[in-house]
Amino acid sequence: MSAAEAAIRALIVDDEELARSLLRELLEPHPEIRILAECANGFEAVKAILELKPDLLFLDVQMPKLDGFEVLELMGGEMAVIFVTAYDQYALRAFEVHAVDYLLKPFNAARFEGALERAKRRLGQKLPPVAELAAAARPPTQYLERIAVRDGAKVHVIPVDKLDYVEAQDDYVLLKTEGSRHLKQQTISGLEGCLDPARFVRLHRSYIVNLERIVKIEPYSKDSRVAILTDGARLPVSRAGYARLSALWDKL
Amino acid sequence: MHPILASKARLGLYLLAWLPLVAMLSRLLAASGDMSWYEALALAAPLGVLYAFVCLSAWYLCRFVPIRPSGVPRLLLANLSAAALASLLCVTIGMGLDARYAQAAQQLLVIGVLLYLLAAALHYVLLALESSRAAERREMEARILTREAELKALKAQVDPHFLFNSLHSISALTSADPGRAREMCVLLSDFLRRSLGLGERTSVPLEEELSLARDFLAVEQVRFGSRLRVEEDIDAAARLCRVPPLLLQPLVENAVRHGITNLLEGGWIRLEARSTDGRLEIAVENNFDRDAPAPRRNGLGLANVRKRLEVRYGSAARLEVRVLEDRYRVELELPAEREGES
Numbered sequence: 209m210s211a212a213e214a215a216i217r218a219l220i221v222d223d224e225e226l227a228r229s230l231l232r233e234l235l236e237p238h239p240e241i242r243i244l245a246e247c248a249n250g251f252e253a254v255k256a257i258l259e260l261k262p263d264l265l266f267l268d269v270q271m272p273k274l275d276g277f278e279v280l281e282l283m284g285g286e287m288a289v290i291f292v293t294a295y296d297q298y299a300l301r302a303f304e305v306h307a308v309d310y311l312l313k314p315f316n317a318a319r320f321e322g323a324l325e326r327a328k329r330r331l332g333q334k335l336p337p338v339a340e341l342a343a344a345a346r347p348p349t350q351y352l353e354r355i356a357v358r359d360g361a362k363v364h365v366i367p368v369d370k371l372d373y374v375e376a377q378d379d380y381v382l383l384k385t386e387g388s389r390h391l392k393q394q395t396i397s398g399l400e401g402c403l404d405p406a407r408f409v410r411l412h413r414s415y416i417v418n419l420e421r422i423v424k425i426e427p428y429s430k431d432s433r434v435a436i437l438t439d440g441a442r443l444p445v446s447r448a449g450y451a452r453l454s455a456l457w458d459k460l
Numbered sequence: 461m462h463p464i465l466a467s468k469a470r471l472g473l474y475l476l477a478w479l480p481l482v483a484m485l486s487r488l489l490a491a492s493g494d495m496s497w498y499e500a501l502a503l504a505a506p507l508g509v510l511y512a513f514v515c516l517s518a519w520y521l522c523r524f525v526p527i528r529p530s531g532v533p534r535l536l537l538a539n540l541s542a543a544a545l546a547s548l549l550c551v552t553i554g555m556g557l558d559a560r561y562a563q564a565a566q567q568l569l570v571i572g573v574l575l576y577l578l579a580a581a582l583h584y585v586l587l588a589l590e591s592s593r594a595a596e597r598r599e600m601e602a603r604i605l606t607r608e609a610e611l612k613a614l615k616a617q618v619d620p621h622f623l624f625n626s627l628h629s630i631s632a633l634t635s636a637d638p639g640r641a642r643e644m645c646v647l648l649s650d651f652l653r654r655s656l657g658l659g660e661r662t663s664v665p666l667e668e669e670l671s672l673a674r675d676f677l678a679v680e681q682v683r684f685g686s687r688l689r690v691e692e693d694i695d696a697a698a699r700l701c702r703v704p705p706l707l708l709q710p711l712v713e714n715a716v717r718h719g720i721t722n723l724l725e726g727g728w729i730r731l732e733a734r735s736t737d738g739r740l741e742i743a744v745e746n747n748f749d750r751d752a753p754a755p756r757r758n759g760l761g762l763a764n765v766r767k768r769l770e771v772r773y774g775s776a777a778r779l780e781v782r783v784l785e786d787r788y789r790v791e792l793e794l795p796a797e798r799e800g801e802s
Contacts, residue, residue, distance in 0.1 A: 224625070224629070224683055224684070224685075225685050226628075226629045226632040226633060226636075226682075226683065226685075227628060227629075227632060229632055229636055230628070230631060230632035230636075233632075233635060233636065249724050251724070270721075272721060272722045272723055272724050272749070273722065273724055273749065273751075273752075294621070294624035294625050294628065312624075313624050313625060313627075313628035314624065314627045314628040314630075314631040315628075315631075354751075354752075365751065367751055367752075
């Protein structure tokens with residue numbers, strides 16, 4: 209087996225030029241690692257991952273608009289991920305959820321070599337799907353402020369304020385905003401857990417609604433109601449959904 | 461709150477002070493008319509008690525017409541007319557109740573005016589005491605808030621946002637560009653040293669605040685490269701004005717954190733200051749991503765600056781936040797204090 213065949217194909221993602229150049233420098237003495245590309249933000253990273261399908265990802269967590277966790281959430285497949293961050297709380301969580309390793313900025317060459325060794329060992333084994341890794345690494349106490357969705361290599365970032373409602377569609381959720389609809393591969397319960405319960409309520413098995421969009425609730429049949437939204441949409445309200453809604457309104 | 465009415469002990473003391481006055485009054489009545497000491501006392505006591513309370517109203521007058529060197533005629537006019545009015549009112553009431561007061565009406569009127577003026581003087585003293593105590597309290601509060609700002613600046617220095625990322629930049633530069641790495645070490649040290657020193661003073665020239673902001677931004681510029689652009693528009697008079705230390709730093713940090721950190725193509729920060737007509741106007745402006753969630757954490761640094769201005773300048777200073785499309789602008793306006801005045 210020649211060195212070229214055995215090459216590990218790697219991608220560097222960091223919004224700071226100096227941080228990228230340091231990784232490049234540290235990878236220089238490793239001919240077995242081939243740097244496919246460098247990405248300066250999350251959008252470039254998504255595109256590069258889809259096109260180049262790297263084995264190994266050096267991923268900065270803090271980036272503008274689309275952070276490292278969001279990049280992973282949008283990706284299927286399996287990759288070895290080494291998080292590179294200045295935040296130890298992110299790094300620790302990433303480690304707990306079996307990221308291959310993490311590098312805390314600033315780090316030295318020895319620490320870098322250690323992480324690389326770990327990555328090489330892990331590449332032969334089964335890796336957890338990266339989307340799972342991302343979901344687990346996100347701090348649990350923070351509610352989502354934006355949702356990233358991918359349409360091919362194009363990424364849309366939807367601020368949750370703009371969300372009208374969410375509808376479950378098999379393994380996907382349909383995100384409805386003013387003027388657009390986006391599909392995202394996620395369960396509705398999974399998404400419900402990430403949204404602020406004071407702003408979003410599960411109306412029905414298949415629907416989550418932005419409270420600010422509700423105009424009124426009307427009776428529909430003996431046992432059910434219908435919610436009418438500002439854009440005129442009508443969403444079914446289950447009995448449990450109505451109870452949740454009443455509880456929220458009582459608090460106001 | 462009225463300083464005498466607010467405390468039972470003080471009210472008691474005040475009324476006690478009126479006892480000799482009532483005694484004097486009964487002596488006057490006894491001498492001017494045909495009545496016994498006992499009768500005179502019975503006449504003087506109710507009038508004395510009434511007048512004691514009327515004189516308490518001087519407090520409101522004192523607060524409304526404070527002692528100022530420029531306002532002496534106004535001060536005299538206000539106090540004399542209030543005294544005359546109060547005295548006339550009381551004597552008239554007295555004569556309405558009992559005709560025997562009329563025998564000493566003139567003396568009573570004069571004494572009434574004098575007593576009222578005395579009460580006004582007493583209230584001015586109380587007012588001065590109270591305002592000096594309030595000033596002390598305000599100064600104490602100001603000192604605590606400055607201390608807090610200093611602690612926060614210290615915390616910012618160990619903030620992963622700033623310190624770790626800066627050190628990482630230095631680490632990356634050491635092999636690629638040792639000269640710039642050394643430069644960055646110096647910039648970082650300058651910033652740390654300067655921010656530690658500033659917090660210990662009560663006021664600093666704006667120029668020093670700007671230098672601190674420049675040090676901070678220079679460090680961030682090494683990290684962000686061409687993504688961070690800085691503009692300055694400062695007039696010469698403004699540079700010399702004295703401001704509370706570490707006033708700008710929270711605003712500049714916010715501008716970086718909520719501005720360019722969220723912008724793919726980077727952004728700009730603009731510092732402005734001008735001084736005209738005894739006022740100092742400062743503005744920190746940056747562009748930001750309109751889709752980014754509303755910066756809630758922003759509140760803390762901003763609230764601290766607002767509070768410090770309020771404590772130090774009261775209503776003479778203001779802080780305003782303007783959001784114009786994708787531009788976020790914080791404006792400060794405060795009295796321009798020159799070197800040596802503070």
